[in-house]
Each structure stands twice: as structure tokens, then as C-alpha cells.
Amino acid sequence: MNVAQNIVFNTVDNLLITCYWKYKNEWCFLFYIFVGGIVITFKMNKQILVTGGTGYIGSHTVVELINEGYETIIVDDLSNSSAEVLENIQKITGTMPAFEQFNLTDKVKVEELFVKYPNIEAIIHFAASKAVGESVQKPLLYYQNNLVSLINLLECQIKYGVANIVFSSSCTVYGQPNILPVTELTPRKDAESPYGNTKRVNEDILKDTIAANSKLKGIALRYFNPVGAHPTALIGELPLGVPQNLVPFITQTAAGLRDELKVFGDKYDTPDGSAIRDYINVVDLAKAHVVAIDRLLSGKNKANYEIFNLGTGNGVSVLEIVNSFEKSTGVKLNYKIVDKRVGDIEKIWADTTYANEELGWKSETSLEDTLLSAWKWEKKVRGIK
Numbered sequence: 001m002n003v004a005q006n007i008v009f010n011t012v013d014n015l016l017i018t019c020y021w022k023y024k025n026e027w028c029f030l031f032y033i034f035v036g037g038i039v040i041t042f043k044m045n046k047q048i049l050v051t052g053g054t055g056y057i058g059s060h061t062v063v064e065l066i067n068e069g070y071e072t073i074i075v076d077d078l079s080n081s082s083a084e085v086l087e088n089i090q091k092i093t094g095t096m097p098a099f100e101q102f103n104l105t106d107k108v109k110v111e112e113l114f115v116k117y118p119n120i121e122a123i124i125h126f127a128a129s130k131a132v133g134e135s136v137q138k139p140l141l142y143y144q145n146n147l148v149s150l151i152n153l154l155e156c157q158i159k160y161g162v163a164n165i166v167f168s169s170s171c172t173v174y175g176q177p178n179i180l181p182v183t184e185l186t187p188r189k190d191a192e193s194p195y196g197n198t199k200r201v202n203e204d205i206l207k208d209t210i211a212a213n214s215k216l217k218g219i220a221l222r223y224f225n226p227v228g229a230h231p232t233a234l235i236g237e238l239p240l241g242v243p244q245n246l247v248p249f250i251t252q253t254a255a256g257l258r259d260e261l262k263v264f265g266d267k268y269d270t271p272d273g274s275a276i277r278d279y280i281n282v283v284d285l286a287k288a289h290v291v292a293i294d295r296l297l298s299g300k301n302k303a304n305y306e307i308f309n310l311g312t313g314n315g316v317s318v319l320e321i322v323n324s325f326e327k328s329t330g331v332k333l334n335y336k337i338v339d340k341r342v343g344d345i346e347k348i349w350a351d352t353t354y355a356n357e358e359l360g361w362k363s364e365t366s367l368e369d370t371l372l373s374a375w376k377w378e379k380k381v382r383g384i385k
């Protein structure tokens, strides 16, 4: 086991050495009598590299990792997040994560990272460009950023002997499935966008690399629609420009930043005609990453490459979300039905049986509480009382 050891020396009267360490919220103690009256304290935490750790899902995951006794090292180029997130993680957890600012497509920097931190036990790879529309305009930027970053990490994992990786994938790999809900065995479809294709290809890169390297183990987590914010409202989703996702669009409209919420399409084959998605609370999602890391580090994985769906199992329509937001916050939303968006699928939600039973993880937070957390975060960011 590679461990970080922090050694603290204190002088005491009773000539005792105390050694203790914390692993997964459990403190372990060892005592030695020592002539000289010094207490030596060992604190040992497993190191997890979190790429994209100042981003939306990454920052929530860093908080949950720290809460569970892991030591985190964040790499982020801050292309879609800010360094303030680090201070807010510290406010929530009392711990400032190690932080390295660089772009993961820079292989030299990635190598330097693995040399600087020789005790990394596992990686959670969030860092990616993620705007679907932008990926259609700039496909090479997306292929370059999303594919090269993962390839660089995997090459260094092999070279420096880091066995474990958890990868952020997406339900976008299922396209519009023929049968709902989708299980992990539902066939993937051709991607609707270059962004979606990077998730599909990255899954394949991971699967093939693990098949060729028996020491590597990986888990691809296919997220459905992550929403909400940390209950402290210290971290949350902060999209640049006009939000692409429904909930930030709702909260920005409620906050007065947008004149009206556009509901894209009401003629879908769904009960109220609007599109259906599976909205998963971001803290619940973050906790699933800790479970995935525990699974890899404790060798509980059933195969060297595994895939899990992360959703709630409930499909909720856009109009249901609008109603739920209005009901839980008491804020009336100005919304308008407009034409459906090109590339949007009609409906998707997860079958969570495999994640619930095999991973041992389940979403817990209600949609109402999740929407309230998103609104609390938006109000905090905009200075609304």
C-alpha cells in the first residue's frame, strides 16, 4: 500500500509515542513508550488524482473523497472552472487539496506530475471539453482535448504503475435507445455529436488498453443528467455563457439573467409532449465515484473493465421539472415552448439495478431537494437574498 505519511512531533509529559492514521474515516492507533517525551503521529491517506477536479462534478467528488479519508491531487487547466473552487472545497472539508494547473494534452507535464506524486493509487478522469454544440463547430478541439488527455494518462499509468482509473462517461453513448430503461447491456449507438463520439471512443480506448495490460483496472461511469449543487452552496455548476443544460437555464431564468426559459419541443411521444431525462443529484453522483474507487482499491471488481449506469431510474419530463422547481422554490418561471432542438433525443432513463446491486450505490436525494440546492447555489452566485 502506498501511503502519504505526515509526521508531526509534539512534546508531552508522559513519555509516550502515539502513532495513528486515518483510513476511510477510521482512525487507527499505535502506542509506544519512548524515552525523551515525544509523540510521533503518522497519518496515512490513499492518494487519488482527480483530473478536472475544480469542475462541476469533479469538485463535488473531491469533497466526498476527502470526507471519506482520501488525499486528493487535482489537475485542472481552469479552462472551464476557477481556482476559487479550491478555497470553497477547503471551507467545506477543512482540507485544501493539492492542485496542479496544466493541460493534460501536454505529455511532458503529465509525466512530471507522475514523477512528483509517486504514491498515486487511482485516478478519476473528469477533465474534458463537454459542450455538445461547440463540439459540432470545433470537432478537432474536442477530439484533441478529450482523446489525447486520456491517452496521456493511460500511458503514464502504465509507465509509473498506477493501476486504477475511473472514467467519466455519459448516457449519450446510448443515443435514443429502442428499449427503456437502459441497462449497461443496451447497445451503444452512433454518437449524435463529436462530444458524444469522444465518450464512445474513450470507452473503447480504456477497454482495449486494459485488455492489453493485465495490471490495469478501470470503471466507466455513464452519467445520466447531473443536476443540483452542494447543500452548502459553496460549489455548484457555473456554465460559461448561455447554459446548454436545463437546470442552470431554469435557475438563471428565475434569477433574472434570462428573459425566458425555452422548452424545446412539446410534440414528443411522452405523456406531456416534452423530452424526458433522468436527473441525478450531483452529490449522489460524486459519492458513486468514491464507491467505484473503493471497489477498485479493495479488489472487489468482477472484471478489469466495468461499466455502470449512474442515474435515479426515474424519467422526468422538462415540464415536470419546471413544475417541480416552481413548487419547491415558490418562484414562478417565465417559459415558452419552442421547436425541438436538432440532436436532442426524445426520452431516456437508466435501469439502475446493476449499480444498486453490484456497485452498492443508490441515488438518495429527492428531485425537490436537488432543485432547491440548485436554486440556493444560483442565488448565492448572483447575490440574491
Ligand SMILES: NC(=O)c1ccc[n+]([C@@H]2O[C@H](COP(=O)([O-])OP(=O)(O)OC[C@H]3O[C@@H](n4cnc5c(N)ncnc54)[C@H](O)[C@@H]3O)[C@@H](O)[C@H]2O)c1
Binding pocket: 051, 052, 053, 054, 055, 056, 057, 058, 075, 076, 077, 078, 079, 080, 081, 102, 103, 104, 105, 125, 126, 127, 128, 129, 130, 145, 149, 168, 169, 170, 171, 223, 224, 225, 226, 245
Ligand atoms: N455535466 C454533465 O451533464 C455531464 C454528463 C455526462 C458526462 N459528463 C462528463 O463528466 C466530466 C465532468 O463534467 P463537468 O460537468 O464537471 O464538466 P466541467 O467543465 O465543469 O469540468 C471539467 C473540468 O476539466 C477541466 N479541463 C478540461 N480539459 C482539460 C484538460 N485538457 N486539462 C486539464 N483540465 C481540463 C476544465 O477546466 C473543468 O474544470 C466530463 O468528462 C464530462 O464530459 C458530464
